[in-house]
Amino acid sequence: MFARHVSALVFRLPMKRSAQPATASKSPRTRHAKDVPARARTQPEDGKPRTPGQEEGADRRHEILEIAAELFAERGYRATSIRDIAERAGLLAGSLYYHIRSKEALFVEIHNTALAAAAMRIHNALEDVTDPWARLQAACLEMLEIQLNSGSLTLPIMNNLRSVPTSVRDVLIQQRDDFEKIFRGLVADLPLDRNIDKNLYRILLLSLLNSADGWFREGRLSREEIAEQILRIFRH
Amino acid sequence: MFARHVSALVFRLPMKRSAQPATASKSPRTRHAKDVPARARTQPEDGKPRTPGQEEGADRRHEILEIAAELFAERGYRATSIRDIAERAGLLAGSLYYHIRSKEALFVEIHNTALAAAAMRIHNALEDVTDPWARLQAACLEMLEIQLNSGSLTLPIMNNLRSVPTSVRDVLIQQRDDFEKIFRGLVADLPLDRNIDKNLYRILLLSLLNSADGWFREGRLSREEIAEQILRIFRH
DNA sequence: CTTTAATTCTAACAAATGTTTGGTTGTGAA
């Protein structure tokens, strides 16, 4: 879901390659050097390869990032192997290391990229809204759609941080804080009761939204209705 | 945290063994057959060994369950290896299989046990409270303490379900539904506005509490104050 | 003491993991 939305802002195109005929599931020793075309790009250098003249060759890399993001989102960091990602991308495990430096670096890049894209989406959704409560509701709605629409990339990952190596996790929570600043501003503008702790208020709200893919059930209420209900509860 | 509370109800005693002198970290081939005493118990049979005459021998098993639960809670299912658990329990990986049938069975048992204990704690906390809002607040407070006090065993696990094998996960969400029934009853008694969806109301509240260990920061507000704040928001 | 059973260790196993190295293929430019 998020894949398709984020890609419009940050990544390029969603999966074009069709996930390999599944014949090479148990024995990848079979020769299949014909079904995967190739493209032109320059060398990897400190992580991501640089695009030469035009912004042309980075296509394949974005595909891989999206595929990896989708798998990380639904299975978690540890439960997603390099070989899983490679198979979905239509190549062998080792070949992935032409595009990425390591599994950890891949995860960090996905996380940061998606987080930045989400921040921009929310920013855009708030552009024409002035009323504080309306702004909060618009942000909630956008947040819900980011997580629930068709792919689930960004923030579901944020809940999985427990399975992520501590070295990686430290980098991520930093980026997460930056993201929270948006909501800090939103809550600051609300005419809330003096007895309500605005810090906790924001944390609770964000906690709800971040775990949306954990409790959302398709078919019940729409995203708009849920955002409306959330504000009906949080409004005073 | 949760370890110490649950153990009073379900398990026996928290860790007596002192986590092995860390000398056997890189080379567990060293002979250390003197530092770990043994106890008397009967054969394992379909998972857990049965206690003979008195309820005596199950002690060691409870220690292991607690140790495993603590590790699962803080690192997640996949990031916690059998050898990690064994080392903390003061024995080698293979020896664990005298007490458990498999890693999956261990996780399921821990999850169910802790969930049942949490349900009982909340039930007890509600015994003398009659006012609907007061009951909800008491339940919130108990829920917070279950997750935040000193160990974090039960429900933090529930957020990690993404890294758990699907076969195991199906069993767990069943037990989770049973747990939600408590809150379903609590919310049903509330004099809520007609426009508020009670189902979503409960789901949002539970989502908050379940992820409490994700947002709680020690030193800020106390558990009681947080429960009070939550109800200040959710009350209408 | 011997017997018996409970608990742990030793030692391996097959499979899965992240990663590296060197070769192979295709494509566009010279």
Add this chain to the structure above:
DNA sequence: TTCACAACCAAACATTTGTTAGAATTAAAG
């Protein structure tokens, strides 16, 4: 054609994983 290079494969590597089998240790009971 030749050259260069991007993109991939093939094959291995060193670990780590869950798990098992059998031998050793321990302590209690006879």
